Amino acid sequence: MPEHRPRELSEGDPFGAATLPYGVFTTPDAPDHPRVGVRYGDFVLDAAAAAAAHGSAHAALLDQPTLNPLLAAGRPVWQAVRAEVRGWLTGPHFHPLAEVTLRLPFEVADYVDFYASEHHATNVGRIFRPDGEALTPNWKHLPIGYHGRAGTIVVSGTDVVRPQGQRKTPADATPVFGPSVRLDIEAEVGFVVGTPAPENTPVGLDDFREHVFGVCLVNDWSARDIQAWEYVPLGPFLGKSFATSVSAWITPLDAFDDARTAPPERTHPLLPYLDDADSEPGGIDLRIEVRINGETVARPPFAAMYWTAAQQLAHMTVNGASLRTGDFFASGTVSGPEPDQRGCLLELTEGKGPYLADGDEVTLTAWAPGPDGARIGLGEVTGRIVPARGTTTP
Numbered sequence: 001m002p003e004h005r006p007r008e009l010s011e012g013d014p015f016g017a018a019t020l021p022y023g024v025f026t027t028p029d030a031p032d033h034p035r036v037g038v039r040y041g042d043f044v045l046d047a048a049a050a051a052a053a054h055g056s057a058h059a060a061l062l063d064q065p066t067l068n069p070l071l072a073a074g075r076p077v078w079q080a081v082r083a084e085v086r087g088w089l090t091g092p093h094f095h096p097l098a099e100v101t102l103r104l105p106f107e108v109a110d111y112v113d114f115y116a117s118e119h120h121a122t123n124v125g126r127i128f129r130p131d132g133e134a135l136t137p138n139w140k141h142l143p144i145g146y147h148g149r150a151g152t153i154v155v156s157g158t159d160v161v162r163p164q165g166q167r168k169t170p171a172d173a174t175p176v177f178g179p180s181v182r183l184d185i186e187a188e189v190g191f192v193v194g195t196p197a198p199e200n201t202p203v204g205l206d207d208f209r210e211h212v213f214g215v216c217l218v219n220d221w222s223a224r225d226i227q228a229w230e231y232v233p234l235g236p237f238l239g240k241s242f243a244t245s246v247s248a249w250i251t252p253l254d255a256f257d258d259a260r261t262a263p264p265e266r267t268h269p270l271l272p273y274l275d276d277a278d279s280e281p282g283g284i285d286l287r288i289e290v291r292i293n294g295e296t297v298a299r300p301p302f303a304a305m306y307w308t309a310a311q312q313l314a315h316m317t318v319n320g321a322s323l324r325t326g327d328f329f330a331s332g333t334v335s336g337p338e339p340d341q342r343g344c345l346l347e348l349t350e351g352k353g354p355y356l357a358d359g360d361e362v363t364l365t366a367w368a369p370g371p372d373g374a375r376i377g378l379g380e381v382t383g384r385i386v387p388a389r390g391t392t393t394p
Helices: 047-053 068-072 075-087 118-128 205-211 224-230 253-259 309-317
Strands: 022-027 030-040 043-046 094-096 101-103 111-114 145-147 153-155 164-167 176-179 187-193 212-219 244-246 287-292 295-298 328-330 361-369 375-386
Touching: 030 047, 043 047, 047 075, 068 075, 075 253, 111 309, 145 309, 164 224, 187 287, 187 309, 205 212, 205 309, 212 253, 212 361, 212 375, 244 375, 253 361, 253 375, 309 328
Parallel strands: 111 328, 153 244
Antiparallel strands: 022 030, 022 101, 030 043, 043 094, 111 145, 164 176, 187 212, 187 328, 212 244, 287 295, 287 361, 361 375
């Protein structure tokens, strides 16, 4: 039976009333009944049960196996449901977080991955092009991105099988096939689209809130050796498409109002559809922590990102591409100016490694400042590397 939550959360709990992220869960007594839940401290509010008990007009949106019906309902409904949820926090219909099973919270439509950190792009450029310009000529004029694979986005806690593919070092006469030996992480922040947009209807910077439902952490795993051999001239493919891990919790965009911050100073004039000089601050002051096998290896600051999520969405749609409910886009690796703020092993080790070994477990966590000193939490992303199938460990 559902339990009552503790009346008072511990001070500084990042999953208090200012956060209230949404997910999808099942319980041991109803393993075939996934429904929408809201995290509150170390408990999960059964939002479907609470809505039904209170006669909410939105009960049907919450008794669903994914967040997609809620996402599609649009921002006025998102705001109304969030207000109702706050009124349900003193009642029953809570389950201990440790006793539920969390599911992939939304059905992913399309997936776009960006390359929005100037620090990351500069560090990587110096590694790959030590005698040339670190940034490509287009980098300061548009947010660079590519379409990823939606079908291999997995929820936090899912094991990541070491990918196999072709790789070739400069010393090799011909490529070889086998498990990646340079498996890496990429600490990123993702954005979930709710309200769709038809073809040939670009989403302007000021319409960002009308379309984006919420925010989550992302680990966009990367097989650097496979990627290095395959990516010229068309870009990432098998080196990226094997797995992308996302949090089980989607924190509503409105929860980050107190964490809004101006992006870094732009060094090049922007075309009108990307010029956010007169828009609300597009950056979010998220403080990310990366741990490998329990040891903190980096603290990337999302506030340092050159291109904002609103600019990324504007660029995604400026050519006439449509938006669908469940579309998902990620920031690209988040890195800051300091050595301990780099969001991938490629940067942290300056290309030398070591990279991930079988059995390594990677966990990303993050929080942002909220109202009245509160912290706004993002659900963690955890993944453990398991050996490539049918092979020995590299």
